[in-house]
Amino acid sequence: MKEYWEIAKEFEISYGHRVWAQDLNCNFSLDNKCSCKMLHGHNARIILYLGGPSLNDQGMILDFKNLNWVKQWLDNVVDHKFIMDINDPLLNYDIRDPLEKFLGNRSRPLSFINHNEEYSTVDEKCYADLEDVIKEKYESYIFVNFVPTSENLSKWIFDVVQRKLNEINIKVAKVEFYETPKSKSTYVFIEDTEE
Secondary structure (H helix, E strand, O other): OOOOEEEEEEEEEEEEEOOOOOOOOHHHHOOOOOHHHOOEEEEEEEEEEEEEOOOOOOOOOOOHHHHHHHHHHHHHHHOOEEEEEOOOOHHHHHHHHHHHHHHHHHOOOOOEEEEOOOEEEEOHHHOOOOOHHHHHHHHOEEEEOOOOOHHHHHHHHHHHHHHHHHHHOOEEEEEEEEEEOOEEEEEOOOOOOOO
């Protein structure tokens, strides 16, 4: 039998999203009301698990304080933002068209800034000279290249954290993403091992 340790750190965020690709099977869902296609929000709880077969010289997997950057990233990037798939058809109506209307004859193409953590934001140059209320609108979005389901969000967070922790040789065991207190998804990456 092998030893294995695991630690967990919990985070909370509030966010909005839209599962534009939702499709239901009436045989199981009892109706075909695709509520998740609507713009809506959640108070999510995220539990990050780190694990390994050994402890460091200090008798731990990792000092919890070394995860403060995760909280900072979630607070600064994700919390109170609307997470939108860059492929969502609503993007043209909710983001592009209104910007052109606000700009009038000052029209400029909508451009995005891509960030290392696999998300994008609207380039501030597109709206910097507009009214504050318009700036607030565009600053409230983050764009991802996936439908922002809890399953995909748990994988995204897993990948962001794992990339950073690779620098110190720490493995993320899994991420649990509670979209509501009664509904969660879990992402686990299982490496293939030869026997």
